[in-house]
Each structure stands twice: as C-alpha cells, then as structure tokens.
Amino acid sequence: MKKTLETIIKKSLESLGIKPPPYIEIEVPREESFGDLSTPLAMALAKQLKKPPRTIAEDIVKNIPDEGIFEKIEVAGPGFINFKFSTGFLYSSLKSLLEEGSNFLREDIGKGRKVQIEFVSANPTGPLHLGHGRGAAVGNALANLLEAGGYTVEREYYINDAGRQVKLLGHSAFARYKELLGVEYPFPEEGYLGEYVKDIAKAAIEDIGDKYKDSDFSEAEEFFINFSLKMMLSVIKKDLSDFGIRFDTWQSEQELYQKGEVQKTIDYLKGKGLIYESENALWFKATEFGDEKxxxxxxxxxxxxxxxSDIAYHMKKIQGGYDELVNIWGADHHGYIPRLKAVIDALGYDREKLKVLLVQMVSLMRGGKPVQMSKRAGEFVTLKEVIEEVGADTTKFIFLxxxxxxxxxxxxxxxxxxSAxxxxxxxxYANARINxxxxxxxxxxxxxxxxxxADLSLLEAEEELRIIKKLLTYPMIFxxxxLNHEPxxxxxxxxELAGIFHPYYNKFxxxxxxxxxxxxxxxxxxAIRTVLKEGLGILGVTAPERM
RNA sequence: GCGCCCAUAGCUCAGUUGGAUAGAGCGUCGGACUACGAAUCCGAAAGUCGGGGGUUCGAAUCCUCCUGGGCGCGCCA
Structure with missing residues (x-):
C-alpha cells in the first residue's frame, strides 16, 4: 500500500520537474476521515520551492493519473495530501496477501547484508535473572525481525569464562564442596552465595567423590573452575532453550586467550602507538578517540x-565480514560504550558499524509491591522461576x-x-478463534x-474494509x-489488529x-491469521491453535 | 561533581525519523452468552504530555535551563 503510493508520488514529482527527496514521509493519519494514507510532503518542500505548501500539494495531486487506485485524493489542512484507496485496490491487494503470504508482508531491506547480534552474554557465574530475560527476548525478536527483513543474521553469546569471576565461582563451589564433606573451610571473600553453588558442589561429589576433600584450592582449582563453568553453562543453555531462544555461536573468552588473539590485538595497537606504559600497567589511548579517560x-x-579481551573480541567481530554489529546490553553498562567505540576507531574501522542497544532495567513487582533482590546475598528472582510461574510466551510478550x-x-x-x-x-486468542x-x-x-x-468484493462492511486496510499497513510497520531495530x-x-478483529467477530x-x-x-x-502468525513469529511467541 | 537514560490519563505504556482535535490496555462504573470459543464484545468517565525559555508554517518529539527518578563514572566484571 505504502510502496504503491510512494511510487505514484515520485512519478508525480518527476513530471513536475521536482527531484524526489530520498525519504518520502507517508503515514496513517490519526483520523479516518483524513483518508487511508497521508503525506506532509508538500509542507516539507515549501521552503525549497518557495511556494505555498497547498499550491505544491495541488500540483502533485493534479499530476497523479487516474488509474482506479484511489477513491479520493484531497489536499487538507496546511498542506497534507490525503489518499483514500478505492475498494478495488484494496481487494486486489488483499488477494495478493492471500496468495503470497509472508512474502507480501516482508520487505527485503537488508538485501542479504550480514548482521551479528550479540545478546544475553551473561557471566556464567550464576543462573539468568529477569534482566537477562529481557535482553534475550529483545535480541531474539530483533534477530527474527532482521532475518525477515532480508538480513543474514548471526546470533552470538559471548561467554566470559576467563578471569577472576569464574575463578571465584570455582572457589565458592570448592568451599561448598568441603562444607558438604564436613570439612571446615573459609568461604571466599565476595564469593557466590547462591543456592546453585551448593548444587554444583553436590554434583561434584557425585562426579569425583571426596577426591579433593583434603586438598587446597590450588590443587583443585582447575577441576572446580571447569566443572562449575560447564555446569553453569548447561544451566544457562537450558534456561534459554526453555525460553525459546537459540544462538548460532557461543564465543568463549578463554579461547581468545588460548589462541593468542588478545596478545595479537594488543601488539597491533602497540604497533600503532596506541598503547603505552604507565605506573607498571599498559594503557590504551582511548582519549584519542573520544573517551573520557x-x-x-x-x-x-x-x-x-x-x-x-573485549578489544580482541571486537577485533574478531569486526574482521568477521559483518556489515553491522549489534550488541544488546543492560543499561547499566552504558558507560562502556565510548571505550568500545574508541577501540573500533583505533582498529581503523567505522565506529558506526557497532550499534549498542541498551535494554533498561527490569524491576520486579508482585501484586503492585516491589520484590527486593539482593545480589550480594545471592537472592534474586531467576528467569527460570518467572518462566515457570507465568509462562515463556507471556514473559516474552511483556518484554516486547x-x-x-x-x-x-x-x-x-x-x-x-x-485475562485481558x-x-x-x-x-x-484472535488466532485461536480464527482456527x-x-x-x-x-x-x-x-x-x-x-x-x-472467494469474491472479495463482498467484503463491503465498514469493519471489513477497516480490517483490510489494517492488514495492508503491516508492511509499513514492519x-x-x-529500520529502527524496534521489535x-x-x-x-x-x-491493534486483534483489537479490530474481536469486535468484528462479535458483530458479524x-x-x-x-x-x-x-x-x-x-x-x-x-489473511488476518497470516499476519498474526507472521508477527508472533517475529516476536518469538507461539500461536497456538487452541487455548 | 561529571556523563547517559527516563518523566504522557489513577496504574502500565504507545505516539509512525517535527505534522492535523494527544492514543491503547488495565483499573472504575453500567450492560451483552439457546448460532463460528465470554481469554470476547458494547457504553461511560479520565490529560497543564514534569516545569520555564527557545528554534519554525507546526513541538509530546529538536535545543537550553530547572525539578524529580534510574544507571554509570576502578589497574572490578
């Protein structure tokens, strides 16, 4: 619908000798009486052409040939052009929708361009919580959305399986292990207090018995770190798959070290003179690329x-041949963006290639009252608990x-x-009802x-025409x-679509x-069902036949 | 102190890259099941778009200041 109109307007502009702007704004007007689609184009051109907007609008309208597409074209208000489509056009469009299905609804915007979306990437030191769930829902839906939009999408999870935190996890598990075996052992400072650490310890006992009962952590370290990591990762993967989220690639941080990529990247930056030594440490000159320090x-x-390792990771990403990199982060990491953009810059790439989408915090309520979560005490509501209590579909939908x-x-x-x-x-329910x-x-x-x-021209009721028009605006929304990366x-x-279908059902x-x-x-x-299923599919929400 | 995000109906939130008289759901009140599913529908009430100033044909949207809330500012991750 929009595309058709866009082409027509462009033609009209050209025949008037006006160069069409790269983006022609076309919108669904607020009032139905203003037509089906509307454009403020004439007002936008007024300054450039030095003519009153209404005159420009009249000229554009005059140059649109009558091909039976419109029932009415009007110039209104300060210079809007309002288009009302003919029923013939609506019926034939509906027919196309019925014949082509998803193809009619999608548009090849990406043209096969490669996008990598990195999301969730929670540390494997504990189960996923609700905030991760939001990132998961958004990342997944965005991936589906871009895929439908003609992009080649890769979904990646970055595993922070190196460094102090995982060591601390292993150490915490070791302490619980000792405790379960009745051996006195101090719990590590700032260790992980959650119940799940005890589960790791229990599983460890099942696996290796009391092998490390009398060992120091240094002897057992390798085992406990690896064991804990493996277990946490499988828990995380299970949670994600229960949530209906899949990933194409799992990038390990450890692997970046093992393959020497971290060293290589640092050396590379050194070679460019962007790394210097001070106070016995090595620094990256982020300030040269707009960072604060x-x-x-x-x-x-x-x-x-x-x-x-993040530098190395993003080096690897950016050399992976992607046209666009999307990182979905919790909003509490926003301060990290400038330094990462600085890295992209320093590596000699366009910083705009990296797009960081921030997902805001989730505050959990129960019956209108906030649920307190204390990460320190290891008390937090996990994604798993929420999925079990309210269901994956509902949880995803609310996030979206x-x-x-x-x-x-x-x-x-x-x-x-x-309920409602x-x-x-x-x-x-709309989908189930149609079934x-x-x-x-x-x-x-x-x-x-x-x-x-079927003779579609029998769909004459006002409600039916309204539904058809609504269906035909799906591609615009899509x-x-x-374009905005907004699922x-x-x-x-x-x-909205369900909101006009249900009343229709009740009346007719x-x-x-x-x-x-x-x-x-x-x-x-x-046709309604086709669109509902298409949209729900993008959101990653199921469309059950019966409920 | 500096930086980022947010502020729209009682509540939760939309508002189509600056457009016409600001929307939806919930909640509240009143109604509809002997025909395709009542997880539905019909009707009613509800707003100083946090506040001031600015930009222009036109601002919830852009700029600026202020207020209020969230988050971040480590040789932590």
Whole structure:
C-alpha cells in the first residue's frame, strides 16, 4: 500500500520537474476521515520551492493519473495530501496477501547484508535473572525481525569464562564442596552465595567423590573452575532453550586467550602507538578517540583486564565480514560504550558499524509491591522461576510491549492473570478463534482450499474494509521496525489488529447460509491469521491453535 | 561533581525519523452468552504530555535551563 503510493508520488514529482527527496514521509493519519494514507510532503518542500505548501500539494495531486487506485485524493489542512484507496485496490491487494503470504508482508531491506547480534552474554557465574530475560527476548525478536527483513543474521553469546569471576565461582563451589564433606573451610571473600553453588558442589561429589576433600584450592582449582563453568553453562543453555531462544555461536573468552588473539590485538595497537606504559600497567589511548579517560588493558600485576579481551573480541567481530554489529546490553553498562567505540576507531574501522542497544532495567513487582533482590546475598528472582510461574510466551510478550530503552516494571501477579490484563492472550486468542471458525466451516462442508474462488468484493462492511486496510499497513510497520531495530512496534500492531478483529467477530457472523459471503469472510480471516502468525513469529511467541 | 537514560490519563505504556482535535490496555462504573470459543464484545468517565525559555508554517518529539527518578563514572566484571 505504502510502496504503491510512494511510487505514484515520485512519478508525480518527476513530471513536475521536482527531484524526489530520498525519504518520502507517508503515514496513517490519526483520523479516518483524513483518508487511508497521508503525506506532509508538500509542507516539507515549501521552503525549497518557495511556494505555498497547498499550491505544491495541488500540483502533485493534479499530476497523479487516474488509474482506479484511489477513491479520493484531497489536499487538507496546511498542506497534507490525503489518499483514500478505492475498494478495488484494496481487494486486489488483499488477494495478493492471500496468495503470497509472508512474502507480501516482508520487505527485503537488508538485501542479504550480514548482521551479528550479540545478546544475553551473561557471566556464567550464576543462573539468568529477569534482566537477562529481557535482553534475550529483545535480541531474539530483533534477530527474527532482521532475518525477515532480508538480513543474514548471526546470533552470538559471548561467554566470559576467563578471569577472576569464574575463578571465584570455582572457589565458592570448592568451599561448598568441603562444607558438604564436613570439612571446615573459609568461604571466599565476595564469593557466590547462591543456592546453585551448593548444587554444583553436590554434583561434584557425585562426579569425583571426596577426591579433593583434603586438598587446597590450588590443587583443585582447575577441576572446580571447569566443572562449575560447564555446569553453569548447561544451566544457562537450558534456561534459554526453555525460553525459546537459540544462538548460532557461543564465543568463549578463554579461547581468545588460548589462541593468542588478545596478545595479537594488543601488539597491533602497540604497533600503532596506541598503547603505552604507565605506573607498571599498559594503557590504551582511548582519549584519542573520544573517551573520557585512557583505559588499562594490562594491570600492574600482569593480569589483563576484561577490557583487554573485549578489544580482541571486537577485533574478531569486526574482521568477521559483518556489515553491522549489534550488541544488546543492560543499561547499566552504558558507560562502556565510548571505550568500545574508541577501540573500533583505533582498529581503523567505522565506529558506526557497532550499534549498542541498551535494554533498561527490569524491576520486579508482585501484586503492585516491589520484590527486593539482593545480589550480594545471592537472592534474586531467576528467569527460570518467572518462566515457570507465568509462562515463556507471556514473559516474552511483556518484554516486547515496551520500548527497550524504557524502564520496565514487571508485575508477576498481573502477568499470571489469564485475562485481558494480559495482552498476549488477546492476540493469541484472535488466532485461536480464527482456527475454530475454520473448524466450524469445515463441519459445514466448506473447505479451506475453496477460498481461491472467494469474491472479495463482498467484503463491503465498514469493519471489513477497516480490517483490510489494517492488514495492508503491516508492511509499513514492519519496515519501520526493521529500520529502527524496534521489535516492539510489531507487538503494538498485533494488539491493534486483534483489537479490530474481536469486535468484528462479535458483530458479524463468518459462517452463514450465504456461501459466497462465507467464503469471502473466511478469506479475510485467513489473511488476518497470516499476519498474526507472521508477527508472533517475529516476536518469538507461539500461536497456538487452541487455548 | 561529571556523563547517559527516563518523566504522557489513577496504574502500565504507545505516539509512525517535527505534522492535523494527544492514543491503547488495565483499573472504575453500567450492560451483552439457546448460532463460528465470554481469554470476547458494547457504553461511560479520565490529560497543564514534569516545569520555564527557545528554534519554525507546526513541538509530546529538536535545543537550553530547572525539578524529580534510574544507571554509570576502578589497574572490578
């Protein structure tokens, strides 16, 4: 719908000798009386052409040939051009939608460009919590979205399996191990206090018995670190797969060290004179690339910082031949962006290649009251618990019903309610309802494959035309969602679509004695279902046949 | 102290890269099941878009200051 209009407007501009701007703004006007689509183009051109906007608008309208696409074209207000499509155009578009399915709804924006999306990447030192879940839902939906938009997408999880934190995890597990075996042993300072560490210790006993009962940590270190890591990773992978999230690649930080990539990258920057020594440490000249201060890569004790491996990691990413790199981070890491962008710059690449999407914090509520979480005491609500209590679909949907950069308050009680308080069900129910209409139609002897002969022009009711138009605006929403990397736009669209389908269902009967009308309405239902399924698929939310 | 993000109906949030008279859901109040699923529908009430100033044909949207909240500012990750 939008594309058709865009082409027509461009042609009109060209025939007027006006060079069409690269982006022609076309929107669905707020008021239905303003038409189906509208453009403020004439107002935007007014300054450049030094003519009143309404005159420009009139000229553009005059140059649009009558090909039966529009019922009405009007110049309104300060210079809007409002287009109302003919029913003929709507029916033939609906027919295309029915025939082409997803192909009609998607647009090849990416043209095969390669995008890597790195998300979740939680430290393997504990189970995923709700905040990770939000990142997972957003990253997954974005990946689906870009894939549908013609990009080649790789989903990556970066595992911070090197350094002090994993050592601390191993040490904590070792302490619990000793404790379970009845040996007195001091718990490491700032160690991990969660229950899951005891589970690791128990599993360790099952695996190796009391082999390290009387050992020092130094003797058992390698085993406990590796054992804990392995176990935490499998827990994380399980949680993610229960949440319906998959990854293509799992990049290990340790591996970057083992393969010498960290050293190589530091050497490379050294060669460029961007690393210097001071106070026995090695520093990266981040300030040369817009960061607030220079950053340490090798500490004075000779140990690399987390930043060091991150440099190597992003070097590797950027040399991986991607056209775009997306990192999805919790908003608490925002201070990290400038130094990473500085790295990209320093490595000689375009810093715009790296796009960091910040996902805001999630505050957990229960019945309107905040649930306190204390990471220090090892008490936090895990993603797993929430999924078990409210379900994966609902959890994902709620995460995708907000812009990612706005704070989210997640109320478990509200999420559990299987009522209209829960927008997922509203959308899923529309799909399930359509399925049962088809089941009913089949009982009456109307087969779905006879829909091709449906005469769509029988869809004359105002509500039906409104639904058709809504369906035809899906590609616009989709395009905007892809370009802005904002999956939540799909979520809102789906709620709106369900929001006009349900009233329609209540007011009109699809399956009646009138076979022609029945076929036409079934075809409309089928189109609605196609769009619902397409959208839910992008969100990573299921579309159950029955609920 | 410096930096980033946020502030829209009682609550949770949208607002289409600056567009027309600011929207939805929940909640509240009142209604609808002997025909395709009531996880639904119909109706009603509800706003100084945090505040001031600026940019322009036009601002919830951009700039600036202020207020309030979140987060970050380590040779931690």
């Amino acid at each position: 220079d950053r340490v890569v090798i500490k004075s004790d000779g140990e690399p910082t987390y930043f060091a 019903t907000r812009r990612q950069d706005s704070h989210l308050s997640f109320d478990i009680e509200a999420a559990k309610a299987s 308080e829960n927008p997922v069900f509203y959308v899923q 049962s209409i088809f089941a009913h139609a089949e009982e009456k002897g109307i087969k779905a494959d006879s829909l091709q002969e 395009e905007a969602a892809v 939540h736009r799909i979520t809102f669209y789906l709620q 009967r699809v399956v009646t004695e009138d076979r022609g009308l029945t076929l036409a309405r079934l075809a409309l239902c089928k």
